Amino acid sequence: MELRDTLIAPDGTRLAHRLNGSGEPLLCVPGGPADSAYLGDLGGLSAHRALVVPDLRGTGASDRPADPATYRCDRLVDDIEALRAHLGLDRVDLLGHSAGANVALQYAARHPHRVARLALVTPGLRAVGVDIPPGARLALARGRAHEPWFPAAFAALEAINDGTGSDWEAVAPFRYGRWDDAARRHHAAARPDNPDALAGFGAEGAFTPTATRAALARLASPVLLLAGEFDLNSPPSAVAELRELLPEASLVVQPGAGHYPWLDAPDVFTRTLTAFLATTTV
Template identity: 70%
Template sequence: MPTFHAPDGTRLAYRVTADPAPSAVDALAGAAGPIVCVPGGPADSRYLGDLGGLSAHRPLIVPDLRGTGRSAVPEDPSSYRCDRLVDDVEALRVHLGLPRMTLLGHSAGANIATQYAARYPDRLDRLVLVGPGTRAVGLDIGARTRRELALLRRDEPWFPTAFAALEAIMEGTGGDTEAVAPFFHGRWDAEARRHHEAGRPDNAEAVALFGAEGAFTPEATRAALAGFEVPVLLLVGEFDLNSPPASVAELATLFPDAVLVVQPGAGHHPWIDDPDRFVATLAAFTG
């Protein structure tokens, strides 16, 4: 895997995915340019795969966040903070030699992408937020919102066990976090189970420090996004318990030029639930 150095010297890895497979140089030289995809978690970026076949339309540049996947563990653990990870994305852009780029962020990675947009608006030509986290702009998702969304799945065979665990988690009385996994997929089949296993966070310290004090400055980020003139696509699954459509719709209002797409029947990983629909939406937006 190719690597680059973060501003603090940490060696970070990334992969280039395209169909047909080009060299990294060819991928960067393409007319449309690559899409830089920031994973959530923090987790090994392999769970993104080729985003349901999106790599057939645009090359994908997928970094492993520091301390995850093939990237090195930093000397300073405080650099796991979300706002510090923005510097790693900028270092990747410089390393790739891209004057401007299309940036995609999934889940918690959308918080990184959102803060990048606020800090470096002139270095983006498109912004895509998939199942986005909303902590960067200070949007809280209440238990009632999640409960109402969860109840839409009441006819699923796994629902009783998963809903009981969800209630316990939201009430702070414990709860099996693995039991709620079906809520994050549009269908809970063998493929979804395999994907869930592949997407487990692989660095507990990175997860714990991602949102440490100072990681988010919601008022400043909102103010910066009010002048963000780059087109934004927000795509969320109809059943996404992590990023409920109503909350993502509220996030969309913070951008002057935003399109919200709710993918029917999908959960938190819409490229797994319906790859053709997902790819068609992103291909139309990114060109």
């Protein structure tokens, strides 16, 4: 049964979040910034943990802030801390997906004593300054040359890569392990719909990779890095670089998965996450 709740952030913005499932809480930071509904129940993970899923400010049921500067990734950390306090949790198991992993990483850097376990699913890497060479995405994409949609999608990807195109819709099939009707519906629902939030997320000052890396080098919490075998957004090779920055990190590459691994193989995804969330913390 899904419940909804709200809190008032320190700057007065009303923020909404969903509560789904049972068991110990798992605070799940969505990417985008987009309506968090695209996470669903994370492939059935809600049968094992109580998912606490915030709508980031300006998305979903959360209000748009008076100050657009608060859309910045580093400023969103304050909202996650306000939600932790609202839930009455001394320490929290934290999951970040895609761009939400940048928020989760900066939260762990700023509040390491509040993080019990940290799971980063197909994580964005801007917070730690890991660059993805354009050629790496093309090489990974070629592994799907047998797909019927490949010629048009790869042509669009090459054009984006060399700066002559911007047809992001055409490359959408690369984001999924299977480009079927379910993936098409999910893609349509997962689109960000607040351009101010999207632009503000990475505005100047949002990321301080050197300082974030230094703080994360001292993080004692267990960390799971889950990459999708076919994910062009967060290729496994780039996620492996993140592993080197985190003392207690392990890397799992889910076979056949794209950017949303809980859709591609829910059982595999859920087993991986539940096993990690059962690990002992210090």
